[in-house]
Amino acid sequence: MGLLDDIANKAAGDSANPLASHLMEMIHSQPGGLSGLLQNFHDKGLGELVTSWVGTGQNLPISADQIEYVLGSEQVQQLAAKLGIRSGVVSSQLAQLLPTVVDKLTPNGEVPHQSSLLETGITLLKSLSKTATDAA
Numbered sequence: 759m760g761l762l763d764d765i766a767n768k769a770a771g772d773s774a775n776p777l778a779s780h781l782m783e784m785i786h787s788q789p790g791g792l793s794g795l796l797q798n799f800h801d802k803g804l805g806e807l808v809t810s811w812v813g814t815g816q817n818l819p820i821s822a823d824q825i826e827y828v829l830g831s832e833q834v835q836q837l838a839a840k841l842g843i844r845s846g847v848v849s850s851q852l853a854q855l856l857p858t859v860v861d862k863l864t865p866n867g868e869v870p871h872q873s874s875l876l877e878t879g880i881t882l883l884k885s886l887s888k889t890a891t892d893a894a
Contacts, residue, residue, distance in 0.1 A: 777851055780837055781859055784829075793869050796860070802828050811860040814867045820857060822849035 788794040799808040810818040826834050826849050834852070838845040863869075 776841060777837075777848070777855060778859070780840055781852065781855060784833070784837065785859075785863075792860070792863060796869065798828050804828060807857075808860065811857045812864040812867060812869065817857040817861050820853050822846065822853045825849045825852045825856065 785792050785795055788798070790797060796808045796812065799805060804820070804824060807818045807820050807824075810816065826845075829852075831845065834849055835845045837852075838848040841848065
């Protein structure tokens, strides 16, 4: 079982945001994990966006189309199938969620070591589930 799987499982008892859990799994499944995902954005010409998410300043927005461009429509469709919603909805929700997740996983403006990532991820999933519960 991988690191982000551990995060998702530890927060699963009170997770009301299944997209956040699946996003954490998706990050984990990327070659290189979070660093690999961020490198994909750089490779596709969107490094400025992810640099803002990792940094300590304001997060630049990303569009649903840019999400699909970087992640690939197949990966977005797979996530949509797991959640039982349309891929366009997943792309839009990921465009809102991913900057926040990356920002929270990199609280000091750097990609953390694996042990810190576990603790940060658990806290993040718990806060996202509270936010989703409060909004309901």
